Amino acid sequence: MTESMITAVYGRATSLNLTSKKLKVVPTCVSGIANLSVLLLNNNSIGKLPAELRALRHLAELNLGNNALNEVPAVLGHLESLKKLYLFSNQITVLPPDVIEGLPNLVVLNLNHNQIHRLPPEIKSLSLLRHLSVLDNKLEEVPVELGHLTNLTEINLTSNNLCWLPQQLYRCKDLTKLHVARNKLTSLPEGIGALAKLQVLDVAGNKLSIFPVEFHLLPLRELYYEGNRFVRCEPMSSVQDVEVLTLKELAARFVLQEDRKRSSLVHMMLPHYPALTALLANCGRCVFCLKPFLTTWLECVHFISLKKDMKMKSLRTIPVRALLCSFKCFNMAGDSYYAVATR
Numbered sequence: 001m002t003e004s005m006i007t008a009v010y011g012r013a014t015s016l017n018l019t020s021k022k023l024k025v026v027p028t029c030v031s032g033i034a035n036l037s038v039l040l041l042n043n044n045s046i047g048k049l050p051a052e053l054r055a056l057r058h059l060a061e062l063n064l065g066n067n068a069l070n071e072v073p074a075v076l077g078h079l080e081s082l083k084k085l086y087l088f089s090n091q092i093t094v095l096p097p098d099v100i101e102g103l104p105n106l107v108v109l110n111l112n113h114n115q116i117h118r119l120p121p122e123i124k125s126l127s128l129l130r131h132l133s134v135l136d137n138k139l140e141e142v143p144v145e146l147g148h149l150t151n152l153t154e155i156n157l158t159s160n161n162l163c164w165l166p167q168q169l170y171r172c173k174d175l176t177k178l179h180v181a182r183n184k185l186t187s188l189p190e191g192i193g194a195l196a197k198l199q200v201l202d203v204a205g206n207k208l209s210i211f212p213v214e215f216h217l218l219p220l221r222e223l224y225y226e227g228n229r230f231v232r233c234e235p236m237s238s239v240q241d242v243e244v245l246t247l248k249e250l251a252a253r254f255v256l257q258e259d260r261k262r263s264s265l266v267h268m269m270l271p272h273y274p275a276l277t278a279l280l281a282n283c284g285r286c287v288f289c290l291k292p293f294l295t296t297w298l299e300c301v302h303f304i305s306l307k308k309d310m311k312m313k314s315l316r317t318i319p320v321r322a323l324l325c326s327f328k329c330f331n332m333a334g335d336s337y338y339a340v341a342t343r
Contacts, residue, residue, distance in 0.1 A: 019043050019063075031055045042066050042086065054078035065089050065110070077102030088112040088133075097122035104128070112136055112156075124148035135159055135179075147171040158182055158202065170194040181205050181224065188212050190321075203228070211320045213287075216304040223312065231301055231319050252294035253325075256283055260292075286325035288332065293325045300324055300337040 015038035016030065023044040030039070031052035039056070042065040049064075053075050061084040062076075069090040076085070077099040085106060092114040100122045107128055112135040119134070124145035131154045139160035146152075147168025154177040162183040170191045175198055182205040192198075193214040202224040209231050245253075255276075258266035270277055283292050287300075300322040306314040322337055324330050330337065 014038065014058075016040070024068075026050055026053070028052055034058070037061065037081075039063070049073040049075050051075050057081060060084065062086070072096055072099050074099060080104060082106055084108040086110045087114070090114055092116060095120055095123075101125045107131065109133070119143055119146070121145045127151065130154070132156070142166055142169070144168045150174065153177070155179065165189055167191060173197065176200065178202070188215075193217050209319075210301055211304075211318055213284075213321045213323060215318075215320045216309050218310075220310060220312065223306065223310075223314075223318075225318065249294055252280065252283070253292065256280060256292035256294070284323040284325075286329055287322040287337070288324055288329040291325055293323075300330070300339050302337050 066089040133156040185206040
């Protein structure tokens with residue numbers, strides 16, 4: 001037993017640093033340090049944890065980074081006091097739901113540099129989580145349940161295989177940093193304006209062509225967007241087709257307009273028709289006349305100056321999506337909006 005171990009066991013230590021000790025197993029006497037709150041086991045060759053560690057009822061921080069773990073140790077699901085868990089640089093492929101559900105007080109979860117393909121829906125049980133980092137894994141999707149984690153302030157999903165992000169992500173209204181660089185994203189979910197505290201956004205190295213509606217209203221201080229496929233401002237002539245709206249669209253526009261009036265019969269009766277309410281929840285709003293519509297009639301773009309419109313240091317412009325409800329509004333909108341051409 002090393003000197004630090006002897007001191008910890010007999011001195012009732014609250015922290016124990018076993019970093020870079022060439023350990024392959026965790027000494028069983030560690031479980032006897034009843035008051036231990038911080039245990040650092042990073043930079044070793046540990047492949048599993050002893051079940052006896054469940055005795056560490058006060059353990060608040062556990063660092064298992066850079067070890068030889070092939071799976072998340074089951075014993076972690078019994079450490080209910082854990083607030084910080086670091087599992088970076090292992091060979092973990094799965095995040096077990098039962099372990100996640102046993103960590104109700106977790107605030108920081110670092111899973112960087114593993115082989116994880118998906119996050120389980122049970123991640124919603126981490127209601128106190130503030131920092132989630134799954135950098136450099138093999139994530140192909142993010143569960144919609146992530147939207148339940150309303151205390152999140154920082155998410156790092158850089159270097160994965162994500163093609164989309166769930167709309168529910170924007171329920172995380174305390175989010176200040178969102179890193180999703182080097183994925184396969186072709187768009188960002190609409191409703192990003194709900195992230196009223198977002199200061200840092202990194203979407204570099206994706207396949208984005210345009211930013212969402214009202215993106216320029218975000219209070220961003222840093223925006224990284226290099227290496228995408230953004231539309232360019234290259235005006236070309238176009239032929240306007242005759243505007244013919246379907247009966248469904250006409251009815252939807254009427255209902256949406258009436259729903260704005262609190263005294264209207266439509267507004268009072270709509271809650272009794274959940275299917276219709278769900279259908280109308282995805283409606284758009286004309287950027288020019290502000291009237292609502294159900295389906296996208298005309299997708300447009302306006303080019304936003306990062307310095308002038310978003311108060312950032314960059315002199316560059318970015319394309320931001322804008323929706324218009326009719327040719328009438330498109331023709332009245334002047335030169336600030338351009339229809340998006342497909343080739």
